[in-house]
Amino acid sequence: MAQLELRRAVADLATRTETLRAQESRLRTVFETIYQFQGLLTRDGRLIDANAVSLKAIGCTEADVSGLPYCDTPWFLGTPGMRERVQGWVAQVAAGQDVREEFDLNLPGGTRTFDFAMRPVRSTDGTVVGMVPEAVDVTERRSAEAQLRQSQKMEAVGQLTGGIAHDFNNMLAVIVGSLNLLQRRLAKGETDVSRYVDAALDGADRAAALTHRLLAFSRLQPLDPVPVDANRMVTDMSDLLARTLGETVRMETVLSAGLWKAHADPSQLENAILNLCVNARDAMPDGGRLTVETANAHIDGAYGRENAVEPGQYVLVAVSDTGTGMSPEVVARAFDPFFTTKGVGKGTGLGLSQVFGFVRQSNGHVKIYSEPGRGTTLKVYLPRFHGPEGAPDEAEPSGTPNGSGAETVLVVEDDERMRACSVESLRELGYVVSEAGGGAEALRLVEGGRTFSLLFTDIVMPELTGRELADRMVAMLPGMRVLYTTGYTRNAVVHNGVLDAGTHLLPKPFGMDQLAEMVRTVLDS
Known part of the structure; x- marks a missing residue:
């Protein structure tokens, strides 16, 4: 009886051994033929195994690399800085953490891009006893993605x-x-x-x-952000919005009590709200309900990382409609310039793209929620203003639009026709006007004893920029005011799209009324 049980045990052991060998053979086959690079390291980061795909990439045999520290293997030695990175990964995995990176390696066949991971191997008690590095060559995929993006x-x-x-x-x-x-x-x-x-x-x-x-x-417009009470702005715009929306659209406002002040350019925010309401109206051709809502909002780290927005406190302005809604494909393109689902002649396709650019330039966030047939909600998040609650709102310009007949203006503009137009307009407004075609000529006038009440200068000019000219002239004429103009805004007086404090800018093109108001404002400031 004992012998029979022994024979059965031996037979069972033989069967299990054969099963294990078969499993090992299958696993080895997978290990050797798998598409990705794969290996096995000791706990201290020495290589004890590598599959055929990995070895083929460096033209080595297993005997050539077995026992080497992983950081000193030929996969990494040809790429500057990789040895130190691999050493760091080994230490990280030995401490029980996973590693996931993407990088380029200089291999004998050329530079390749890899999606790389390294994970710990643990014993039954959880102790790290080794580590498994694996990498997928994603060079062709990344190239295809780059071509698609282009x-x-x-x-x-x-x-x-x-x-x-x-x-x-x-x-x-x-x-x-x-x-x-x-x-x-x-x-x-x-x-x-x-x-x-x-x-x-x-x-x-x-x-x-x-x-x-x-x-x-393009987020290149000059912004002048100030503390803005969004509740007051929406209330003040109610009559305008009601006239714009027409009789078939019922407008409601839901204004949050205790609303924080937003840090934004008020005129651009008004335009954004108007654009959103017009879009909502157009999405309700047979009428419907439009709701403008305000609220305090907090963006957490997870949402911020997912949507590329800084976590923190924001003021929310949301516009909702009960209109036709948008499909996911339309939502994905809604902020593209000149993209529109409206008929020919019924929209420029710039309304939402303008809102998007303004909000992102203001360090805010904008999000669309929409379902076909159910309507759309578009949420604008603007940074909360952190400052004294009594911070003043933007002051209204004062004074008359015309000159006194004794105030002198120096116009500096390198474009001859633009200069002539500005000079004639200012003379028409009652100012004594001199002109210069560039910074050097303007400085010569001051060095010759001329004085001016106002310098009206283009920013982008040869020789001296408008900012450099203004700095030098104000040092010579301390009481002189400065008004900049430009057709482009990424320059010395605009930092990240925001005007320097105390800087006055009149963007081109401008009309005579705009010129009159701005010149008067600067002279009276």
């Missing part, structure tokens, strides 16, 4: 340039056509030409608005 970028550029060309050509056609008609009528001695002047000015105003919207999308 293709998408070119598609977006094509959409952007096509939209700009279409809209600008329409506006230029109005301007050129109106001026041609004006020229012909004046040549005939006709004086009833105001409609042509009005049409040309309207086309120019629309072109200027388009450039401002593009700058907003």
